[in-house]
Amino acid sequence: MKNRVVWFLWLVCMAAGAVITGEYLFVCVLAATAVLLVVSCIYGVFSGRKVQTRFILPERSEQESVFQVKMGLENQSFYPVFRGNGSIHWENLLTGENGDKELELSLRGKKEELVAFQGRSNRCGCIRFQFADWKVRDLFGIVAFKRRAGISRDMVVMPHKSRMDLALLSREGFDMESFKFSKNRPGDDPGETYDVREYRPGDSIRQIHWKLSGKLDEVMIREKSYPVDEAVLILAEPGQEGERSEAPEAVAEIYGAVLYSFMEQRIPCQTAVYDPASGQLRLEKIETLRDYEDILYRFLCHSSIKEKPAVIRDYIKNPGQKSFAAYIYITGNPDDRENELLPREAQNVTVRRGKNAAHNGNEITYTDDYRRELGIRKTDRRAGYGTMDNRDQ
Template sequence: MIKNRILWILWLVCMAGAAVITGTWLFAAVLLLTVLILIFSAGSVVLSGKKAVIKLHLPKASERMECFHGKMYLENQSAWPVFGGAGVLRWENLFTGEKGEIPLSFSLGGKEKQVIEFEAGSNWCGCIRFCFSDWKCQDFFRVFSLKRKADTCAYTVVMPERQKGELSLFTREGFDMESFRYSGSRPGDDPGETYDIREYRSGDSIRQIHWKLSGKLDDIMIREKSFPVDDTVLILAEAFQADRDPQRAETVAEVFSAVLQSFMEKKISCQAGVYDHSTGKFRLEKIRTEEDRENILYRFLRYGSDAKTPVTVREYLKDPGIQNFANYVYITGDPQDKEAELLAAKGEVTIVGCGTGGRDSGGEQVLWKYGSQNPKDSQKQHMENNCPVSCWKLH
């Protein structure tokens, strides 16, 4: 556009100089006509694009490192044409921080509708937000321009690669199966299982006295009943990272998926929880089928990616409901994340730290191979596709 303006200015200067030097009306008439054309062009820019409606459409989900197709629908509700429209379609992976731009240009006749197709893709899983917030309306000669607002956004979710876990957490033996039925951190009122044996305290019910053991020990002993749990494990994953790192984020999503898959295949009763930023509500879902796994993973990436602070545990604790869990699995990619400590009062907590380094907790560490295991894909990304994962129980 700057080049066009310079050329038109030079043309005006030449015509004005020629009219003065030669004194002929021809150059003066050409100069006047040029000025009138420029005035008309400026007026056309003011009138065009006022009633342009722009909408974006993206697929609900797509695969990592594969192109997906999006569409931008344009409609000029005015009879005045849009001679030239130009803007930038900006996108951002809310989960990893990856960003990019796609320049677009178009023209619309009066009352015309048009569809512009574009291709995009991401090297990482997550929720990809596309925004076309403003664009420039230009005249036919590309001399004048005026900004127009669009404010349209669309989202698509890039699902993570499916991986097999190598942590003992993913095995049925990784948990005490008896604790799946009864809480190990709090007494209850179920006489079917004993939570603890202790000495008598003032106020204890006579019905709780363990008569046989009291006779052997020559002291009054109390048998505390167990607290039954409805489901064995609650799995929580936190999308927030103070310093967003795509490798850690990718690993968090894959580990979350792998835990759900492993528990489902081994028929370990579990639920998963996700905080939905769009509604401000915490959602709990039973994981029984492949569809359940995909749905909760989609919700985690789509509605949990836009976190400004770690919120998953806190939102769950605000209203945990009447559901009782004996074990909690907390998956995070933030090295400074201490949210799991808030769960300690409710049950046994297992923390899975993705890319957070080892901790002096006697836990387990593996090198997680994230993403596609095709060597060609790794070469395209110019990086080693592995991330350290630590797993330990909170004491």
């Protein structure tokens, strides 16, 4: 705007000088100025048309860790870009936080320039970077010409590795040991009794319950239990439409702490998480640290403050779904009643946000002080998310 005012005043002065004095010098200067402006605008029309942009950024980082973002701009034309400007817009899809970084650019012909800056996020979530408002100006910065940008890349900020006090989930009968064996079918594990019944022809003598048979004066058979690998299904709601930014972040941290604690204590479990490529809900086991990191990464990729709750409905409508002995459902919405859709014959524990902390039966309510209320503590293990190589996209 300033350049336009200066040039406008210059043209007015030259025109006024030519009219008042009648000197050809002012006319020549005015004509030369007009020619320069026309040439400058023509150059601006063709400048910056063949600029390719790309982001170079880590796939994931960790809360409160410094990360570096680079944007490469390759001018594939011989015409240099003398004046250009744009902005990098970022948004945390989980919490809704956003901001812009303004850029002033100049590019040489047939060269690539890298724009680098550092960032740091105190909140976990999927951060989307977009290059927008890419404009090229003429030589004198008077006229701006829009150029196509539209590139975007995502980076996931992982929460700190934390563990949770799982005893909180067992105060009302959530016995982890009992879920290691099926309640619906017998097996061959002598460590647990599935059922005691009367003798039937073909039963093994080794299965006779001698003590009970002596008391009842009948031959009684002790059936062994069938061990199960996926007794507990952990569900966390990534869609938190209309909630405060703290609510979805709390869900992500609690979900991560529960996953880590189950993995660390080697309790057989699975979780339902969306596949970023297909968008389909998939069941995954959590057995190793790599499983934990990949699952939490995929959860954050799909989490958004703009999405409606859907994880339980998508799990139920899956024709290949399995029945589990217990379900843990984590949500940030106090009015969320999606847990009522889960099988009633199973043990269901719901961890939800509310105004007051409470533990009523199989429902646990947490507040803004959820770390203390749920016994969530950071681990001593270094996460190392930020040490991953940058990806070029």
